[in-house]
Amino acid sequence: MRSRPPLNPEDRQIIEEWQAKIAIANRNNIFCHCKTCNAEWVDSSLEADCQACGSDRVERISCWQFPDD
Template identity: 65%
Template sequence: MADSPSQFTPAELERWQFGLSQANLNNILCHCRDCDATWVDSSDEAPCACGSHRVEHIPCWQFPDG
């Protein structure tokens, strides 16, 4: 499958990717698959307080405000 042409110029794509990385700072929703705890963290590598490393990490920008 061939890549489709980008809708962005290289500079626009870089700005968009930078904006996403900024939105992720301090805004990673973490969900422990072992104890079902949820929390927001700035790291996508944070283990759960229960000690589990089976943690799902979801960038909060993916959730709509409201």
């Protein structure tokens, strides 16, 4: 694998700002789908169990990944 050259300070700042915005978007916007009972909800935790049946078989997708139509 080829090594990448180090980022210049401007590029590093752009990437850090982008990462901070993604972290904010994830904070309260996790779409959850229970694979056991098919319940769906939006949560702020990546560790939440199903609110309907208590299962830990939960698929989690960051809501910012859904397009705005």
